[in-house]
Amino acid sequence: MSGREDEAFHHDFYTEERWKNWLNQVKESNFKFVESAEPQGKEGAIFVNMEDDIILACLKIIAKRDKNQISSESALQMLFRVRNIALAEIDPISEDADLMIESLQTSLMGSFAACECYLNKDYDEKDDVNDLVKVALEAEESDDIEISLATVAEIGAHILSGKQLSDKTMEDIPYGLVAEWLDGIESIAAAMVGSDSYKDDEEDDES
Secondary structure (H helix, E strand, O other): OOHHHHHHHOOOOOOHHHHHHHHHHHHHHOOOOOOOOOOOHHHHHHHHHHHHHHHHHHHHHHHHHHOOOOOHHHHHHHHHHHHHHHOOOOOOOOHHHHHHHHHHHHHHHHHHHHHHHHHHOOOOOOOOHHHHHHHHHHHHHOOOHHHHHHHHHHHHHHHHOOOOOOHHHHHOOOOOHHHHHHHHHHHHHHHHHOOOHHHHOOOOOOO
């Protein structure tokens, strides 16, 4: 491992303390669903920001790899560190907040799987990303969850490589695991079309 790579490897792209700060904000918000079962505005935004923060950390790691500042193996290890923090079981907060965090973690499963697939180059660049959504849904319908998640991971890898999902495809997805995982993929896509300052990240700002 080169000196530059060693420095990047020991750089904390995401910390347990950062995640706990978000959880404390959730506790302080006293989050509750409104009658429509939709998240409240300001309080509900916490969960969106939590997810975006994780996604940004993942994109920073991938950017380091894409610029050949670190190896794929190092990038994967960094990614797994972030995943282990974000997907760890949490202490109960409240029924509504726990449901939101569970949904957030399910969504992030799709994000992490996509990043891993991209780093491993475990996808066929010739595949049509919208057709892959149909494959994922068919696998879910057949209760083949492993194939379903692997296909969502491929979809996310394509998004990370620059492809896009059509709005029509996303509109036709029924609620279920694939829909939740694809929410994590959409978060990646949204972060990529926003500011690309993460590509030149040198330091992590604390939330």
